[in-house]
Amino acid sequence: MITIAVDAMGGDHAPRPEVEGSVLAAHEYGLRVLLVGQPNVIRAELANISRPTGAIEVAPASEVIAMEDHPAQAFRRKKDSSVHVGTRLVKEGLADAFVSAGNTGAVMTAAKIIMGTLPSVDRVALAAPFPNAKGSVSVLLDVGANVDSKPEHLLQFAVMGEIYYRLAFGSRRPRVGLLSIGEEEIKGNELTRAVYDRLRDLPVQFVGNVEGNDLFSGKVDVIVCDGFVGNIALKICEGLAMEIVKLLRKTYKGSLASQLGYLLSRGALKGIKRTMDYSEYGGAPLLGVRGVCVITHGKSNANAIKNAIRVASGLARARVNERIEQELSLTHARA
């Protein structure tokens, strides 16, 4: 039976959505879930749940890393945090995957240091799935702030992203694009020009350069970029989506007709916020670590946690890391 360690303390609304999502996932997908955190807090939350919670166990961790904690400092100081214990459970083979809605930087640090990196991988990559205009999902990686990437890193991101896309979204032959500033091969910076031909030689369906607007066009499934660019891209999307929703609200207040329009279309607005929310797509996996680690949005609700557990267990079940190792060993893409 697949076992998933879930950080019960990490999210903005912890532990409620974490506990509820875990119970839902355990039932629906036949999984064993270890809720990692302060046992009294978790048990109090479990007591509110009416369903049977047989497949749920508590893995004690006395400390909590807060969203506003400095990732590296928190990792050094709070050694019995739910993030430490969760990643250690995977490292020790007691869990197949770790899911957290907590401090992204701290989870990434713990996963890299405690779980370790796969032998063929130089740098792990955080892959963010989001909806596109074609009604499917596109994945951008790295969004985890691995800066000053070398060409080999981008090659590894392409291979890992393509395998993740196949496993998580059931596509047989995902299209992989390189984020740049023009479609032609010669368009781009030193890094993209150096990696273009080598991406063509990979055993993935590389379709060439894509531009910023292609994040949403659905032209490609997997978009590869350096983590500085990817992190800025992700935050622009979050910031702009939020501003547009605010602007909508404000604009609707203009006329009586607009106000009525707003009242009648509140449901539609909520739908849009949901569609823009990447936690609906199962959270962002940290690819390249030994084990499976999925990070979801701090604001994740129970459904988002459930989705993240589903994706994490799917990746574990399909042995994502054996596939990554196998494919990377064929490509010799080491820095």
Add this chain to the structure above:
Amino acid sequence: MITIAVDAMGGDHAPRPEVEGSVLAAHEYGLRVLLVGQPNVIRAELANISRPTGAIEVAPASEVIAMEDHPAQAFRRKKDSSVHVGTRLVKEGLADAFVSAGNTGAVMTAAKIIMGTLPSVDRVALAAPFPNAKGSVSVLLDVGANVDSKPEHLLQFAVMGEIYYRLAFGSRRPRVGLLSIGEEEIKGNELTRAVYDRLRDLPVQFVGNVEGNDLFSGKVDVIVCDGFVGNIALKICEGLAMEIVKLLRKTYKGSLASQLGYLLSRGALKGIKRTMDYSEYGGAPLLGVRGVCVITHGKSNANAIKNAIRVASGLARARVNERIEQELSLTHARA
């Protein structure tokens, strides 16, 4: 009297918005406008205008660079294009500024090669203004795809962007931020870490690193970045704004209440599209060229053209380039 050369042939709907916008601007701001392009086409359009068009003259250019033309090729082959003639008019002192809604790459190439670069500037920068959550404007530069910037380039961008912001938006002390992946000084890539301290030494109000979401937060007025990052950022914004508007339309079709809501709020939706449209803010100036060159969106209407002419004439009148030269000569920020 300030003279502005306007590319009458470049935009998606040329020459109508170009001609109308020019006539409006000439009257409202007391300017002389040279409409650059095919005389018969321009005269036919002028004949439709009821107002007096005394301050409008036609500057003949026989060729037209299309949006889909390859910028560098078009620049080499169509030597009598409106873009060539318009930039030459500035070079020869016959116009104070050139405004175009045409092929951005071709205009940038022509401006750089024909007008030339200021003595203290290593690289020109395209500065994109857009609305922020505080109801004012933020400016991102470079968005013109100057890749692999050196620290000195970013320093020059900061100085030029700050001067442009002061002149175009009437701010006495604009706040300047460096686009990065975290607020702390140590967060970022090789480039941002190398330039951070040097930005602090500039005679501008440097407020530190800002993140992707700060493009819209209104936390800073001027945001400096490498052109690879800036170009991707700009295209993400355009792509995402377009997708959200599409998504809104689609979502509204869901229920009868939503449909009614949509009908009642169409005005609001149009307002949002307008607010997101950077041509409302006077177009994007190409900073660092000898002369003034402002590029507006290909879809610019007469009002956007008028706004671009207003900004261009304001920059020319305020002698933006003398100020840039003066300030850069104090900073010794050469690559």
